[in-house]
Amino acid sequence: MASAWGPGVASVVGPVGFLVVLLVGGCAAEEPPRFIKEPKDQIGVSGGVASFVCQATGDPKPRVTWNKKGKKVNSQRFETIEFDESAGAVLRIQPLRTPRDENVYECVAQNAVGEITVHAKLTVLREDQLPPGFPNIDMGPQLKVVERTRTATMLCAASGNPDPEITWFKDFLPVDPSASNGRIKQLRSGALQIESSEETDQGKYECVATNSAGVRSSSPANLYVRAHRPLADEDEHCFGATPGADCRPGLLARLF
Secondary structure (H helix, E strand, O other), X not given: OOOOOOOOEEEEEOOOOOEEEEEOOOOOOOEEEEEEEOOOOEEEEOOXXXXXXXXXXXXXXXXXXXXXXXXEOOOOOEEEEEEOOOOEEEEEEXXXXXXXXXXXXXXXXEOOOOEEEEEEEEEEEOHHHOOOOOOEEEEOOOOEEEEOXXXXXXXXXXXXXXXXXXXXXXXXXXXXHHHXXXXXXXXXXXXXXXXXXXXXXXXXXXXXXXXXXXXXXOOOEEEEEEOOOOHHHHHHOOOOOOOOOOOHHHHXXXXX
């Protein structure tokens, strides 16, 4: 008899008419890996950066690794940055070299149930080979110091044909504004706006411009988030400044 409660639940009528509910196989079924973020083919510029993002889901949670020609990537210029408890990984190559880095790279997701693979091709061009419309970073982010709870804006402007799409990375991992409950927004200009700054926002930021002609990354810039200090306390810690002087250069110097 089909269950009215769904799979894993059965019902029978006892000898005195009582309804008895039996749980059958109460544990959820295991699921093989499935990609929720697949890397895309990229055309980069020699001396630049390529970042391939890959993420998978499944039960148990899969582990994502990166291969080149069937072997785990292994080079001083190749770095794998894991996230989501190893269910996601960014393959970062810097600086790009042509033609040695031109290849097809493989993202592999594996758990106890199965294994799947997705491929992404990397093409690397010299500056004198770049096609018309290749993205250019006109203004990249700059070092910034912000007080905690204040708003920080990391600037980025890019040009190209067609108009490039701008995305952001923090500490080499992709920034997902939708996961911040509205606290982090990407403005129409391409800038990244961080409201109510927290210590966890501190890090190295870079913007990436992408269109059909290729991909170009900005130079990274650090964002520092510091606790608010009353002016009097700042005066006491100025580097030889007179009372009441602007201590911000000194405060910046103490960060390094």
